[in-house]
Amino acid sequence: xxxxxxxxxxxxxxxxxxxxxxxxxxxxxxxxxxxxxxxxxxxxxxxxxxxxxxxxxxxxxxxxxxxxxxxxxxxxxxxxxxxxxxxxxxxxxxxxxxxxxxxxxxxxxxxxxxxxxxxxxxxxxxxxxxxxxxxxxxxxxxxxxxxxxxxxxxxxxxxxxxxxxxxxxxxxxxxxxxxxxxxxxxxxxxxxxxxxxxxxxxxxxxxxxxxxxxxxxxxxxxxxxxxxxxxxxxxxxxxxxxxxxxxxxxxxxxxxxxxxxxxxxxxxxxxxxxxxxxxxxxxxxxxxxxxxxxxxxxxxxxxxxxxxxxxxxxxxxxxxxxxxxxxxxxxxxxxxxxxxxxxxxxxxxxxxxxxxxxxxxxxxxxxxxxxxxxxxxxxxxxxxxxxxxxxxxxxxxxxxxx
Numbered sequence: 001x002x003x004x005x006x007x008x009x010x011x012x013x014x015x016x017x018x019x020x021x022x023x024x025x026x027x028x029x030x031x032x033x034x035x036x037x038x039x040x041x042x043x044x045x046x047x048x049x050x051x052x053x054x055x056x057x058x059x060x061x062x063x064x065x066x067x068x069x070x071x072x073x074x075x076x077x078x079x080x081x082x083x084x085x086x087x088x089x090x091x092x093x094x095x096x097x098x099x100x101x102x103x104x105x106x107x108x109x110x111x112x113x114x115x116x117x118x119x120x121x122x123x124x125x126x127x128x129x130x131x132x133x134x135x136x137x138x139x140x141x142x143x144x145x146x147x148x149x150x151x152x153x154x155x156x157x158x159x160x161x162x163x164x165x166x167x168x169x170x171x172x173x174x175x176x177x178x179x180x181x182x183x184x185x186x187x188x189x190x191x192x193x194x195x196x197x198x199x200x201x202x203x204x205x206x207x208x209x210x211x212x213x214x215x216x217x218x219x220x221x222x223x224x225x226x227x228x229x230x231x232x233x234x235x236x237x238x239x240x241x242x243x244x245x246x247x248x249x250x251x252x253x254x255x256x257x258x259x260x261x262x263x264x265x266x267x268x269x270x271x272x273x274x275x276x277x278x279x280x281x282x283x284x285x286x287x288x289x290x291x292x293x294x295x296x297x298x299x300x301x302x303x304x305x306x307x308x309x310x311x312x313x314x315x316x317x318x319x320x321x322x323x324x325x326x327x328x329x330x331x332x333x334x335x336x337x338x339x340x341x342x343x344x345x346x347x348x349x350x351x352x353x354x355x356x357x358x359x360x361x362x363x364x365x366x367x368x369x370x371x372x373x374x375x376x377x378x379x380x381x382x383x384x385x386x387x388x389x390x391x392x393x394x395x396x397x398x399x400x401x402x
Contacts, residue, residue: 006060009035015060018092028053029200035061038174043195045188046176049323052200055088058144058174062118063094065172070141072118073167075160077150078293079122079270080277085146086120094118099135101125102270109134123151123159130166140167148177148184153314157183164191178323179316210326213335214346214357217364222337223253225362226309229335230259230287235304236280239289240321241265242310250309251289261287292317300324308336315348343367 004026006019019025027035030048038044038061048054062072076082079100086098097111099121105128112119112135119126119135129135143164145151151160164173173192177184188195217225230237239254241247244265251263262276262285280288281300292312303325312318318336325332336357338346350356359366 004032009060010039011035011060011064015063015092019056022091024056028057030054030198031057031060033200034058034174034198037196037198038062038172039064041065041172043172043192044174045180045192045195045197046174047178047180047197047199048176049178049319054146054176055085058146058176059085059089059092062142062144062174063089063092065142066117067141069139071116071137071139072142072144073137073140073163074118074120074144074146075123075126075151075163076120076146077122077154077156080264080273080293081147082120082122083274083277086118089118089120096120099125099129100270101128102273105129105134112136115139123156123163126163127159130163137163137167140171142172142174143167145173145175145177148175148187149179149181149316150320152181152183152187153316157187160187161191178319209331210322211331211333212322212357213333213360213362215335215337215362216340216359216366217337217362219339221364222309222339225337226250226254226307227257229305229307230254233305233333236283236300236302237287237305237307238280238300238303238324239287239307239309240312241289241291242313244291246310247289247291251287254287254289259287260285261289264288264290264293266291266293292321303332306332306334308334311336311338311342311345311349315345315352318349319352340365340367343369 006016006025006027009027009032030046030052034044034046034057038058046054046057048057058074066072074082074085076085079102082100083098086096089096095114095116096118097108097114097116097120099108099112099119101122101124108125108129112129126135130137145160151157173195175184175188175192175195215225226239239250241250244267247263247265248267251261254261262279264273264276268276276285276288277300279285306322306325308318308321312321322332322334325334346357
């Protein structure tokens with residue numbers, strides 16, 4: 001039976017008070033299942049989709065178990081995710097340091113010399129410090145690999161292996177991932193000791209509270225469609241583009257038509273990315289345009305719609321993109337724009353989901369191989385849809401071809 005209170009998880013009064021100040025009262029399923037196991041000192045493999053509360057699932061037991069002179073290490077795939085993890089830990093009263101690329105190295109060295117309780121790092125920058133001998137990991141007693149599958153996708157496996165091999169042998173290792181590919185199983189077998197597996201949702205399944213819509217259309221119709229969606233949905237909107245050039249051009253076009261929009265991609269500095277994410281959180285920007293660098297690094301409450309303007313290169317990234325909405329029990333909507341030639345990529349996503357995505361009635365160019373019988377959406381009339389929104393906006397947005 002899953003508990004519905006943090007007090008029942010045997011957390012200290014200090015952490016319970018901090019959670020109360022944060023307005024967090026009820027543990028999510030991954031928290032309720034993994035925290036008791038972690039508090040017992042077991043190594044843990046946690047399988048859960050993004051947006052299910054994994055930061056507290058590993059952060060709370062780590063802070064509960066660390067003793068004087070011990071340190072925790074958390075590895076995350078992106079700067080944005082690392083930053084948000086550290087922000088959450090700071091709210092719990094933790095002395096932490098953020099070690100990520102794009103930030104001043106000497107400042108990080110100074111902070112590391114103060115012997116922080118927790119180091120939150122991306123693998124690449126932590127390796128830089130290890131090579132320059134500006135970080136001491138000899139007192140790390142608990143290490144967390146967050147979004148482990150994403151870190152491997154990004155090519156961090158050699159760095160992760162090097163880092164783990166340099167840590168004390170007697171330690172607790174917690175690995176959290178949205179999926180469990182063979183590479184993760186191999187890594188867990190090598191570096192975790194008799195781990196307890198905690199899974200709250202089968203790998204490859206989308207959160208049930210997310211309404212998914214698939215729109216097949218011609219390439220030149222994508223920009224007008226996005227204009228319609230921005231007009232139709234009044235809340236905060238996260239738009240995913242495939243390339244940094246596409247994201248930059250798309251954000252610029254959106255801004256020229258009266259919407260406040262920020263962008264996050266690899267061409268932006270760390271400070272620019274922080275400002276964009278902070279502005280999106282506070283409502284300064286209604287729209288955030290991002291590449292997959294942000295698919296797992298955006299923890300913003302009440303994102304009303306996620307728009308996949310471009311399909312992701314990997315089907316798994318679809319899961320992480322749409323997981324930015326419908327978080328922590330809230331409902332959400334994800335809209336994917338696909339051209340007929342991308343039918344194969346859509347099918348790959350459907351196989352990962354374990355269910356078909358029916359083309360919506362907005363679709364104007366459905367692939368012949370895609371049968372309406374696979375879904376229950378009504379057929380579009382005459383192969384065309386009735387557009388909403390001002391015609392002028394549609395014509396202007398059509399100028400964007402990113």
